[in-house]
Amino acid sequence: MSKKILVTGGTGYIGSHTVVELQNAGFEVVIADNLSNSKIEVLDALEQITGIRPLFEKVDLSDAQATSEMFDRHGDIKAIIHFAAFKAVGESVQKPLEYYRNNLNSLMNILDNMRSRKIKNMVFSSSCTVYGQPDQLPVTEETPRKPAESPYGNTKAIAEDILRDFCKVHPEISCIALRYFNPIGAHPSALIGELPIGVPGNLVPFITQTAAGIRKELSIFGDDYQTPDGTAIRDYINVVDLSEAHVVAINRLLEQKAVQNYEFFNVGTGNGLSVMELVQTFIRVTGVKLPYKIAPRRQGDIEKIWADTTISNKELGWEAKKTVDETLLSAWNWEKRVRGL
Numbered sequence: 001m002s003k004k005i006l007v008t009g010g011t012g013y014i015g016s017h018t019v020v021e022l023q024n025a026g027f028e029v030v031i032a033d034n035l036s037n038s039k040i041e042v043l044d045a046l047e048q049i050t051g052i053r054p055l056f057e058k059v060d061l062s063d064a065q066a067t068s069e070m071f072d073r074h075g076d077i078k079a080i081i082h083f084a085a086f087k088a089v090g091e092s093v094q095k096p097l098e099y100y101r102n103n104l105n106s107l108m109n110i111l112d113n114m115r116s117r118k119i120k121n122m123v124f125s126s127s128c129t130v131y132g133q134p135d136q137l138p139v140t141e142e143t144p145r146k147p148a149e150s151p152y153g154n155t156k157a158i159a160e161d162i163l164r165d166f167c168k169v170h171p172e173i174s175c176i177a178l179r180y181f182n183p184i185g186a187h188p189s190a191l192i193g194e195l196p197i198g199v200p201g202n203l204v205p206f207i208t209q210t211a212a213g214i215r216k217e218l219s220i221f222g223d224d225y226q227t228p229d230g231t232a233i234r235d236y237i238n239v240v241d242l243s244e245a246h247v248v249a250i251n252r253l254l255e256q257k258a259v260q261n262y263e264f265f266n267v268g269t270g271n272g273l274s275v276m277e278l279v280q281t282f283i284r285v286t287g288v289k290l291p292y293k294i295a296p297r298r299q300g301d302i303e304k305i306w307a308d309t310t311i312s313n314k315e316l317g318w319e320a321k322k323t324v325d326e327t328l329l330s331a332w333n334w335e336k337r338v339r340g341l
Helices: 013-024 043-048 063-074 091-095 096-117 151-169 202-210 240-253 275-286 310-316 325-341
Strands: 002-006 028-033 055-058 077-082 121-127 176-182 182-184 219-222 236-238 262-268 292-295
Touching: 002 013, 002 275, 013 028, 013 043, 013 077, 013 240, 028 182, 028 262, 028 292, 063 096, 077 096, 077 240, 091 096, 091 151, 096 121, 096 151, 096 310, 121 240, 151 262, 176 202, 176 240, 182 202, 182 325, 202 219, 202 275, 202 325, 219 275, 236 240, 240 262, 275 325
Parallel strands: 002 028, 002 077, 028 055, 077 121, 121 176, 176 262, 182 236, 219 292
Antiparallel strands: none
16 A cells, blocks of 8 residues: 655655654655745755655645646655645734735645545644634633634634535545644754744744854844743744654544544643743753843734643644753754854
8 A cells, every 4th residue: 555645845844854754654755845935955854864865846736737737646645744834923914915825725726636536634734823812721622713813823724614614525534633832943863954044933943043143133022921021932842743743643544543534633742931931941951142132022923822732642642752952952953053063
């Protein structure tokens, strides 16, 4: 039986780490990516880590014809992990139409091909942004979704609705949406990691680039939140732990262990850490000085969120294992290798 998995956005940050875990687990991987926020050299790194070079298709998945032609070339795909999406909260506030067009059209084009080609399984890259600012913490899978604080978050909520409705009328197709909290860190080899093109939208690349002297100083957006130190609180999960959750989810689908044909799970650590705590931890574990300033709050950001992971731990048999210390150290080792430090 074919064990071919299509990974959309597979040269991106989370995608590339998941490709490693899939290949290590014996799956054959096809990556589909338009390289809008990643580099083709990632394929070299993947080959170096696993000894296998994944198949690669450069394709814009929001283009229906190009997507269909890509599926024509790979008739034996057993499952899809769909990462490909624009993902910067701040940018989405400025460019809502681009986010809706890219993130939703690509998903619908893929679902069209799943239906017509009888591909039965998808793992979808969702986000804790679907919870908005929850009334109670930690958030469980029962926590009501709230109106998103950003167009990016809204594309994830709408995508989940599309999947739920699609699965309702296609009982032969099964989808699992993984609601990520905040992925950070890099592969222990330091061969792949988070390398945003342009100014980073996420905290840890901004920290490591500032530590490396690429950025003058780190901006901490807001110190007047209702939190112990005034800075926002998030649940930071190691990207390798997160990647392993995708392999577990794929196996759940292929082994037909899903309880319903549309399921969703929180993927986090269960611990909340403030921005300032993360910054101070980075300084402690690396011994590097980090110039920072307090800046105004950023539109689209919520105050605090962290996961209750009881259901994903029990149902998926998965849990986050890596510490924040080793995660931040891995991010710094990756930054140093990229910069030749």
